[in-house]
Structure formats: C-alpha cells, structure tokens
Amino acid sequence: MQIIRIPVLSDNYIFLLWDSVRKIAAVVDPAVAKPVLTKLHELNAELVAIFNTHHHSDHVGGNRELMTHYPNVTVYGGESDSGRIPGQKVFLREGDSVEFGDRTGAVFFVPGHTRAHIAYYFPPVTPEETGELFCGDTLFAGGCGRLFEGTPAQMVDSLSKIRTLPDNTRVWCAHEYTLKNLQFALSVDGNNQDLQQRYTKVQASRNQGEATVPSLLGIEKLTNPFLRWDIPALQTAVKTSEPVQAFARLRGMKDTW
Structure with a gap:
C-alpha cells in the first residue's frame, strides 16, 4: 500500500492509498475531487473506497463528484455521522475494520473535534515497516483539533x-x-529540548516549502502538548494536575493564542 499526499485548498491534505498490483485506490478525506481524479488517471487506478474521518466539508467535499466517476466506490464514515457524509454506505464504530487490497485497518471512535469522528489505523505488515494512522482533525502534528462538538x-x-x-x-x-x-x-x-529541536527542523522544512505531514507518533509523544497533559511541566504551566482539566486549559489557551 503506497500513500500519496495531495495538497489542496489552503492547508488541507488528501491521502490516496494505492495498490499498484491490483491497480486500485482508496482516498482519505477528499476535500475536493479534481486533484484526486487527476492522480487516479495518472496511476490508471480504480477508486474503490472513500474513507471519511468526519463530516466537515473540507473532508467530504469531493465525495459526490468522485462517485459520479466511480459509481461502485464505497463510502465509509462513522456510524454517528449518518446523514452528514455524502454518499455514505458503511457506518463504522469502535472495533470495526476496513479492507483495502491486502491490508486491514482498525477503526477507532475518537470524538472531540466532532461527535462522530473516527480514525483508521493500518498496522505494519513487517517489523521494519511503519503503521499508518489517518486521524483527520483529531491529532495534528504538534497539536490537536478544536472541540466543536465534543468535550475535553x-x-x-x-x-x-x-x-x-x-x-x-x-x-x-x-x-x-x-x-x-x-x-x-x-x-x-x-x-523541552526535543520540542526545541523539532521546531528548528520544521521551520527549515517550511521555509523550503516542504510538507511536515506525516509525522511520527513517537515524536508527537515527546513534543505535542496535547499528548502530554500528564507531564508535570505542562501541568505547572496550566496550574492543575487533574488530567482532563489540564487538557481543557491547554486547549483553551490554544483557542485564543
């Protein structure tokens, strides 16, 4: 399974999963259809699945147009997003799985950004490979999504x-x-020295117009404050050691930063 990152709009990424042997593809969160169609034509690939993480228009905006070109495509989304994702045919919940080619992905129910948000995790096939997490707007590189419909x-x-x-x-x-x-x-x-070093690297990458996605989860655990609500230094910064309250205060600070 190859993963192709497609930048769209001002700062969105669409991810195209490609099985070069079977000549099939799946797309994660197609904000718009045209660049996806262009890449599918370049690859001579059949689109078989649309994996949506949540219902926001910058994640599902291309669904209907893709469906007109590939009427047999299956649209996946969270069970609680029923009626909010265009063309949704499969309604997923925690513990479900999805198939693409010879890969199986686990479904996580991850509400917070929205009440119905899900994520897809494809574990590595061999110890040398990485796992692949498609998490929409739940976890960002260095951050997390705003709480539009969920709670801390x-x-x-x-x-x-x-x-x-x-x-x-x-x-x-x-x-x-x-x-x-x-x-x-x-x-x-x-x-946080790991954070300082990461910032320097990311700053250099962005100055050269390079993408910073994907990130590695190990780096996120060391540097992303929204995965570190139980670290004493951050609890001191937000003046509470209660985990949910610490997270809530961090998120509130980021909302107005």
Whole structure:
C-alpha cells in the first residue's frame, strides 16, 4: 500500500492509498475531487473506497463528484455521522475494520473535534515497516483539533487511544498546521529540548516549502502538548494536575493564542 499526499485548498491534505498490483485506490478525506481524479488517471487506478474521518466539508467535499466517476466506490464514515457524509454506505464504530487490497485497518471512535469522528489505523505488515494512522482533525502534528462538538473528557479519551499506538506509527493528519502548533507548544513547554529541536527542523522544512505531514507518533509523544497533559511541566504551566482539566486549559489557551 503506497500513500500519496495531495495538497489542496489552503492547508488541507488528501491521502490516496494505492495498490499498484491490483491497480486500485482508496482516498482519505477528499476535500475536493479534481486533484484526486487527476492522480487516479495518472496511476490508471480504480477508486474503490472513500474513507471519511468526519463530516466537515473540507473532508467530504469531493465525495459526490468522485462517485459520479466511480459509481461502485464505497463510502465509509462513522456510524454517528449518518446523514452528514455524502454518499455514505458503511457506518463504522469502535472495533470495526476496513479492507483495502491486502491490508486491514482498525477503526477507532475518537470524538472531540466532532461527535462522530473516527480514525483508521493500518498496522505494519513487517517489523521494519511503519503503521499508518489517518486521524483527520483529531491529532495534528504538534497539536490537536478544536472541540466543536465534543468535550475535553472525550478528546482526552480519544487521544489516549492514539497514544497507545506504537511510536513507529506515521500520523497522516489532514492539515499543514505544524509550524504554528509548535510555536504554541513552545509557549507552554519551552524547556523541552526535543520540542526545541523539532521546531528548528520544521521551520527549515517550511521555509523550503516542504510538507511536515506525516509525522511520527513517537515524536508527537515527546513534543505535542496535547499528548502530554500528564507531564508535570505542562501541568505547572496550566496550574492543575487533574488530567482532563489540564487538557481543557491547554486547549483553551490554544483557542485564543
């Protein structure tokens, strides 16, 4: 399974999964259809699946047009997003799985950003490979999504699920927010040397126009404040040791930063 990152809109990423042997493809969160169609034609691939993480228009905006070109495509989304994702045919819940080619992905229910958000995790086939996590707007490189429909407690639970995955998991988040996220992270965790080093690298990458997605989950665990609500330095910064409250205060600070 090859993964092709397609930048669209101002800062979105669409991810195209490609099985070159079977000449099939799946797409994660197609905000728009045209660049996906262009890439499918280049690859001479048949689109067999649309994996949506949640219902926001910058994640599902291309669904209907893709369906007109590939009428047999199957549209996946969370069970609780019923009626909100165009063309949805499969309604997924925690513990379900999805298939693409010879790969099986696990479905996680990760509410917080929205009430119905899900993520897809494809574990590595061999020890040398990385796992692949498609997490939409739940976890970002250096940050996390705003809480539009969920609660801090839900988001802590959702991010806790993600935090248990192996360090060598690639995080395919849906937006290029990394530099600004790390600038905020430094404001609350400025003595973190891993964070300082990461910021320098990301700054250089962005100055050269390079993408910072995917990230590695192991790096997120060391540097992302929204996976570190139980670290003493961050609890000191937000003046509470209660985990959900610490997270809520961090998220509130980021919302107005």
